[in-house]
Amino acid sequence: MQKILARLAIPVVYLLALALPGFAGQLDDFYLAAFAQRQPVSALEKAILSAPARQATAVHSGTPLQHSLERDWDKLEAGTRQMLAKQLAAPVLSGTPTALLSSGGHFAIHYTATGSDAPQVNDYTSGNVSYHGINYYTGLHLNSAADWAGKVGDAFEAAYSFYFGIGGLGYHPPANFPGAPFDVYLRDLGSQGYYGLTQSDQSAASTNFPYAYTSFIQLDKDFTNPLFRPAVYSPLQSLDVTSVHEFHHAVQYGYNYYFDIWYAEATSTWFEGELYPDVQQNYGYLAGWFDDSTRQLDLPQSDPDFNGEAYGRWIFNRYLAEKHGTAAIRHVWEKLATIAPPAGGGDIPMVPVLDSVLSTSYGSSLGGELFGFAKRVYTGGWPWPATTVAPAGGIGSIPPYAPVASYSSYPVNGASTAAPSVTLPHYSFAFYRFVPSTNNATLTVTLARDSGIQAAVFQKSHGVISEVPADPAGASYTVTGFNALDPATDEVALLLANTTGIDGQQANFSTDGTTQRAPVAAGSSSGGKSGCFIATAAYGSYLHPKVALLRAFRDRYLLSNAPGRLFVALYYRVSPPIADLIARHETLRGATRLLLAPVVCAVEHGGAALLLICFALGGVAAGRVRSLAAGRREGTVRSG
Amino acid sequence: MSAGRNVILTGIVVGVMSLTAAAAARRPAGQWDFFHFDGHSFVAGRLGDGAPSVALQSGVLPSLVTQGDPPAAVRLARGSGALLGICYLQSSGGKLARGPAYLPVALLPVRIFSGAKLLATTQTDAQGYFLVTLAAGSFRVEAGQAVQVTVEKGMTTLVPLRVGKRMID
Numbered sequence: 001m002q003k004i005l006a007r008l009a010i011p012v013v014y015l016l017a018l019a020l021p022g023f024a025g026q027l028d029d030f031y032l033a034a035f036a037q038r039q040p041v042s043a044l045e046k047a048i049l050s051a052p053a054r055q056a057t058a059v060h061s062g063t064p065l066q067h068s069l070e071r072d073w074d075k076l077e078a079g080t081r082q083m084l085a086k087q088l089a090a091p092v093l094s095g096t097p098t099a100l101l102s103s104g105g106h107f108a109i110h111y112t113a114t115g116s117d118a119p120q121v122n123d124y125t126s127g128n129v130s131y132h133g134i135n136y137y138t139g140l141h142l143n144s145a146a147d148w149a150g151k152v153g154d155a156f157e158a159a160y161s162f163y164f165g166i167g168g169l170g171y172h173p174p175a176n177f178p179g180a181p182f183d184v185y186l187r188d189l190g191s192q193g194y195y196g197l198t199q200s201d202q203s204a205a206s207t208n209f210p211y212a213y214t215s216f217i218q219l220d221k222d223f224t225n226p227l228f229r230p231a232v233y234s235p236l237q238s239l240d241v242t243s244v245h246e247f248h249h250a251v252q253y254g255y256n257y258y259f260d261i262w263y264a265e266a267t268s269t270w271f272e273g274e275l276y277p278d279v280q281q282n283y284g285y286l287a288g289w290f291d292d293s294t295r296q297l298d299l300p301q302s303d304p305d306f307n308g309e310a311y312g313r314w315i316f317n318r319y320l321a322e323k324h325g326t327a328a329i330r331h332v333w334e335k336l337a338t339i340a341p342p343a344g345g346g347d348i349p350m351v352p353v354l355d356s357v358l359s360t361s362y363g364s365s366l367g368g369e370l371f372g373f374a375k376r377v378y379t380g381g382w383p384w385p386a387t388t389v390a391p392a393g394g395i396g397s398i399p400p401y402a403p404v405a406s407y408s409s410y411p412v413n414g415a416s417t418a419a420p421s422v423t424l425p426h427y428s429f430a431f432y433r434f435v436p437s438t439n440n441a442t443l444t445v446t447l448a449r450d451s452g453i454q455a456a457v458f459q460k461s462h463g464v465i466s467e468v469p470a471d472p473a474g475a476s477y478t479v480t481g482f483n484a485l486d487p488a489t490d491e492v493a494l495l496l497a498n499t500t501g502i503d504g505q506q507a508n509f510s511t512d513g514t515t516q517r518a519p520v521a522a523g524s525s526s527g528g529k530s531g532c533f534i535a536t537a538a539y540g541s542y543l544h545p546k547v548a549l550l551r552a553f554r555d556r557y558l559l560s561n562a563p564g565r566l567f568v569a570l571y572y573r574v575s576p577p578i579a580d581l582i583a584r585h586e587t588l589r590g591a592t593r594l595l596l597a598p599v600v601c602a603v604e605h606g607g608a609a610l611l612l613i614c615f616a617l618g619g620v621a622a623g624r625v626r627s628l629a630a631g632r633r634e635g636t637v638r639s640g
Numbered sequence: 641m642s643a644g645r646n647v648i649l650t651g652i653v654v655g656v657m658s659l660t661a662a663a664a665a666r667r668p669a670g671q672w673d674f675f676h677f678d679g680h681s682f683v684a685g686r687l688g689d690g691a692p693s694v695a696l697q698s699g700v701l702p703s704l705v706t707q708g709d710p711p712a713a714v715r716l717a718r719g720s721g722a723l724l725g726i727c728y729l730q731s732s733g734g735k736l737a738r739g740p741a742y743l744p745v746a747l748l749p750v751r752i753f754s755g756a757k758l759l760a761t762t763q764t765d766a767q768g769y770f771l772v773t774l775a776a777g778s779f780r781v782e783a784g785q786a787v788q789v790t791v792e793k794g795m796t797t798l799v800p801l802r803v804g805k806r807m808i809d
Binding site: 192193194195196197198199200201227242245246249253257261264265268285301302306307310311344345549598604 | 802
């Protein structure tokens with residue numbers, strides 16, 4: 001019996017071994033079919049699948065299926081994993097998901113008719129509160145969530161034509177195309193305060209787009225949440241501007257995954273008004289920038305004010321497009337497509353890219369354009385493209401300039417309440433306003449400034465704005481008849497702009513000829529996240545425990561008293577270039593670590609270090625005493 | 641002659657002090673240093689509210705701590721260091737509201753290469769973190785994004801790995 005079993009065992013093992021790949025293949029096919037990712041393999045299959053396909057029946061974003069996929073992940077082939085990777089990250093809808101193919105076939109709109117993610121066509125109640133549905137705000141007579149999904153598909157097809165269609169803007173389509181339709185998921189994002197979001201998916205590098213990624217989009221289910229002000233911007237309007245906005249993010253991922261966040265938002269928000277000029281939702285973000293124009297153009301996304309201010313930077317794109325043509329913005333993205341990310345995989349700063357495109361293709365510069373833009377902020381006079389309709393509010397839709405300070409008592413000088421000086425970060429600007437005074441027949445604004453600051457003075461009289469020429473030396477501007485201007489409607493304004501990529505450019509001014517260097521900006525202390533430069537260079541990382549130890553020592557024992565603060569200030573003044581040198585040479589790094597070791601030891605083991613130092617000093621002193629004694633004996637012998 | 645001898649003696653004393661201090665610095669001091677991930681990099685300090693922080697100590701395996709004290713120190717094997725990282729999805733923007741700066745990515749395979757050779761494969765935990773111990777050297781870590789890291793003997797290298805990017809609004 002044992003012999004028979006032993007003989008059977010070998011063929012059974014062989015059979016199992018042969019069968020396993022077959023099962024694996026079935027598992028792959030199962031998941032590929034379930035997630036509608038299996039490509040048709042025969043002409044007949046292609047014909048069958050392509051004919052009726054308006055209503056897709058694939059199981060997208062179903063929770064149990066995603067969990068099964070996660071469980072069986074290791075059993076799938078590499079190619080299958082690659083195709084299904086996004087399904088693990090795909091959003092999970094609140095009810096049974098359905099996918100609707102858009103009329104042009106470019107988009108799969110994933111929605112559900114039940115649960116919190118279901119679009120509300122009619123008025124509804126949630127938590128004892130009644131809400132209006134899509135039909136109330138739009139006047140549409142939609143019957144179901146599927147009808148709204150169809151509208152979503154139409155909006156995305158419009159964006160598709162706008163960017164890539166005949167007569168479109170000539171952008172390169174996202175890396176998702178050609179292939180499966182682009183995935184758009186309708187979810188209750190209003191509860192999180194989001195209109196929509198676009199998420200990177202997989203690397204899709206090609207020859208011309210080596211850093212391209214595919215992506216997918218999530219959109220609020222219906223934009224009826226009061227947060228979206230549906231009575232002001234109907235759900236259809238919010239859908240329109242959000243679809244063109246988010247879809248350009250997908251375009252951006254297709255150009256270069258490593259795009260700079262502020263410019264991505266500035267471009268997407270600009271296109272809202274280009275395709276849907278009558279909605280004008282994007283004008284609401286301008287005041288955020290104009291009121292805080294002393295912040296750099298490329299506001300980092302980590303800045304607490306990013307969501308209030310960065311979106312307003314779209315109008316700089318509009319300025320560039322009106323001056324150089326709409327294609328100028330596309331050229332910036334095309335330039336970005338070719339640029340490798342910095343070491344470490346961070347995003348590519350967009351300011352140098354903009355400057356490069358403007359200088360090589362348009363004979364201009366980012367600094368020059370920013371100065372021109374800042375002038376336009378004051379003078380207004382935005383032209384409206386012939387193909388679009390000016391906002392109902394006309395130029396009033398663009399907020400007026402926001403002065404940093406307004407002066408009505410003269411002279412303006414260092415004694416004025418609002419300091420007549422400014423320190424500007426790179427690519428930023430500031431306005432100052434002078435209210436006419438009957439006591440001053442002439443207003444002379446005298447400037448002292450760093451070389452990176454450009455200035456202009458404007459006079460507004462009876463609604464007419466003119467630029468005041470500078471004196472030949474470029475150091476002062478004179479306005480005659482200042483006292484004849486109407487204080488209620490007229491004014492003189494000074495524009496100061498840092499038109500360089502260098503931070504900390506300073507300027508000050510006066511109206512009595514007294515100018516002095518602007519004070520060094522506050523906040524340059526060494527506290528907070530500033531590092532111990534030399535230690536960081538020596539140990540190779542700001543995060544190294546020894547560096548952290550020294551930082552803690554600095555914060556606790558040095559910054560807590562005046563002599564310590566003085567020492568730290570001196571250290572921070574002299575150490576950066578030394579640290580830079582150390583960081584570049586491994587030998588120097590090692591030597592510095594050796595030199596720092598007693599310091600680290602003293603900080604880390606205070607008592608023991610003190611004992612050791614006493615011992616060492618004692619040894620040196622003893623040696624010295626012995627040496628002196630020997631010298632005296634020798635002297636005595638010699639003299640004797 | 642005596643002055644030269646003094647200089648030599650002083651040099652020897654300083655040298656011995658430095659070597660002693662260097663040796664002392666390599667010993668586990670029994671003191672944990674805490675770091676946390678801020679959405680971009682690891683920064684010094686410990687987070688409250690049950691948020692994960694990394695506890696580091698020279699020569700000791702790092703720990704991920706959400707509350708209370710770190711567990712008992714476990715020494716790293718002689719000649720090895722640790723690599724502790726987080727895989728995250730960067731989240732940016734928001735017209736009306738600002739979301740979290742990042743979302744940790746759980747159950748993501750992470751591969752560690754030495755040159756072209758695959759040395760180790762691990763997976764992120766529920767909070768997006770992964771930890772491996774390696775012999776000191778230079779490695780390439782891949783998880784959506786690839787980064788080059790250096791692991792030092794007895795030390796922990798902290799690696800933030802951005803594996804995706806999402807634009808809110």
